[in-house]
Amino acid sequence: MESKLQVYNSLSGKKEIFKAINAPHVGMYVCGPTVYSEVHLGNCRTFISFDMIFRYLTYSGYKVRYVRNITDAGHLENDADEGEDKISKRARLTELEPMEIVQKYTLDFHNVLALFNNRPPSIEPTATGHIVEQISLAEDILNKGLAYESNGSVYFDVDAYNKEYDGAYGELSGRKVEDLLSNTRALDGQSEKRNPADFALWKKASPMHIMRWKSPWSDGFPGWHLECSVMSSKYLGNHFDIHGGGMDLKFPHHECEIAQNKALDGKKPVNYWLHTNMLTLNGQRMSKSTGNTLLPGELFTGDNDKLSKAFSPMVVRFFMLQAHYRSSLDFSSNALEAAEKGFNKLMDALAVLNELEASEDSNGFELNTWVEKLHASMDDDFNTPVLIANMFDGVKYINSIKHGDATISSSDLELLKSTLSAFIFEVLGLKPEEEISTSGNDELVNDLMQIILDSRMRARQSKDFASADRIRDLLADLNITLKDGKMGAEWEVK
Numbered sequence: 290m291e292s293k294l295q296v297y298n299s300l301s302g303k304k305e306i307f308k309a310i311n312a313p314h315v316g317m318y319v320c321g322p323t324v325y326s327e328v329h330l331g332n333c334r335t336f337i338s339f340d341m342i343f344r345y346l347t348y349s350g351y352k353v354r355y356v357r358n359i360t361d362a363g364h365l366e367n368d369a370d371e372g373e374d375k376i377s378k379r380a381r382l383t384e385l386e387p388m389e390i391v392q393k394y395t396l397d398f399h400n401v402l403a404l405f406n407n408r409p410p411s412i413e414p415t416a417t418g419h420i421v422e423q424i425s426l427a428e429d430i431l432n433k434g435l436a437y438e439s440n441g442s443v444y445f446d447v448d449a450y451n452k453e454y455d456g457a458y459g460e461l462s463g464r465k466v467e468d469l470l471s472n473t474r475a476l477d478g479q480s481e482k483r484n485p486a487d488f489a490l491w492k493k494a495s496p497m498h499i500m501r502w503k504s505p506w507s508d509g510f511p512g513w514h515l516e517c518s519v520m521s522s523k524y525l526g527n528h529f530d531i532h533g534g535g536m537d538l539k540f541p542h543h544e545c546e547i548a549q550n551k552a553l554d555g556k557k558p559v560n561y562w563l564h565t566n567m568l569t570l571n572g573q574r575m576s577k578s579t580g581n582t583l584l585p586g587e588l589f590t591g592d593n594d595k596l597s598k599a600f601s602p603m604v605v606r607f608f609m610l611q612a613h614y615r616s617s618l619d620f621s622s623n624a625l626e627a628a629e630k631g632f633n634k635l636m637d638a639l640a641v642l643n644e645l646e647a648s649e650d651s652n653g654f655e656l657n658t659w660v661e662k663l664h665a666s667m668d669d670d671f672n673t674p675v676l677i678a679n680m681f682d683g684v685k686y687i688n689s690i691k692h693g694d695a696t697i698s699s700s701d702l703e704l705l706k707s708t709l710s711a712f713i714f715e716v717l718g719l720k721p722e723e724e725i726s727t728s729g730n731d732e733l734v735n736d737l738m739q740i741i742l743d744s745r746m747r748a749r750q751s752k753d754f755a756s757a758d759r760i761r762d763l764l765a766d767l768n769i770t771l772k773d774g775k776m777g778a779e780w781e782v783k
Contacts, residue, residue, distance in 0.1 A: 293665075298562060299539065305561070317342075317356070320534035324376070324395045325375040326394060329575070329584060330585060333585060334565060336405075338565045340405075342614075343355050345671060348711065354412070362500045363416055370492065374500060377500055401586075405718075419523065423511040430552050434446075439481040439483075441509065447487050453555075458486075458544065461562060491512060493509045521558070528560075530559070547559075566614070568619070570619070592745075596620070604625065607632040607717070631681075641688065648696035651698045653696070656705060677717075
């Protein structure tokens with residue numbers, strides 16, 4: 290199928306015409322979360338962006354296999370080859386089993402994305418479900434002479450890889466091995482490596498390491514980078530269309546993925562690398578260490594000291610899509626309040642549109658040109674801010690018809706309805722606020738209430754009783770009462 294879609298390829302550093310390997314089929318892999326804590330807004334932006342991309346490709350007629358993994362082992366602190374597993378550390382600190390941590394935060398991740406109206410991926414594999422394949426891939430790279438064993442661990446040999454493939458390591462991030470070496474500081478266990486730039490395919494577990502599996506080299510665990518190479522190639526093949534993630538993953542994670550896959554057959558595994566940009570909060574980098582951070586639940590309930598009020602998931606989604614996925618985005622009360630007004634204006638126009646009556650002919654608007662602009666904006670590297678601006682030209686036309694300043698024929702009315710609805714609901718993934726029911730049986734509300742209750746529980750555990758009471762009182766204002774018990778809080782509508 291002929292494509293007008295252009296995407297910005299991080300590998301080439303420019304926009305390219307998108308050509309699917311096996312059209313109309315498209316394979317897309319996106320690095321999912323490491324499930325050791327609540328999903329944060331930066332993660333949410335990445336997954337909302339790729340949900341939009343998934344939706345537009347589907348809307349354009351492609352049959353997309355969207356694979357997004359769950360990292361439930363092997364991701365060490367500071368994205369390094371030394372240190373404690375993030376999930377094991379949380380398990381130790383909370384005196385829980387690691388898989389309890391995985392279950393808890395996988396559910397949190399799914400619940401939050403459901404509130405944002407994200408569609409689930411086609412396949413959602415886990416790292417621990419693919420240990421056998423990861424050991425096999427490490428063995429294959431060893432057999433190629435591009436990895437080595439050291440004290441029970443297996444490391445990728447960057448020098449050998451560069452000699453084999455003409456200095457290919459760094460082709461995605463633009464980094465040079467010489468620069469990496471000059472910036473590398475001494476780490477515990479660094480002596481195991483031949484080169485500080487080498488990275489782990491398999492790590493021997495220390496006696497205190499909880500999560501471990503048997504391998505030909507040691508009882509240990511897979512390297513974080515190896516996991517995604519295995520899961521992407523298993524479900525999409527050794528050569529697929531799109532690989533995505535946040536720009537913070539470009540190096541070292543995605544760089545290492547390319548090296549691992551390319552080590553096997555000398556070919557680039559992915560045609561198009563897409564990366565989302567970062568979020569800031571009130572003009573400053575989001576950081577747990579400085580306290581300048583915000584969880585989705587705190588955003589939805591208003592239980593925070595960073596913003597002036599609560600904002601609904603659909604307003605937040607709309608706000609995120611008002612910026613291009615490759616641009617930085619700052620969360621602030623003024624920006625979110627403006628987005629809220631825009632979202633309501635769009636939904637109001639849709640309601641007006643459904644009540645309009647047709648005339649004999651149309652005047653005052655070039656409808657076909659407008660439709661072309663909507664498609665052209667999305668074909669320009671999924672340019673949602675331009676799309677939304679063009680959609681509001683349609684809103685102006687709707688209001689001019691309502692006030693008698695323009696007319697529309699019956700055929701054009703149907704085209705306007707179908708086009709605007711498709712881009713609002715199918716492409717942008719928005720939905721009217723009234724679809725969020727106040728019924729205790731509504732699955733979406735149950736998910737939202739669980740996030741609120743978890744936020745209140747964390748406040749009580751940290752002895753922040755003022756915040757916990759504030760959440761209770763805000764819910765009471767909505768006629769929702771809480772009952773605290775041994776198993777946690779329960780809620781009901783009065």
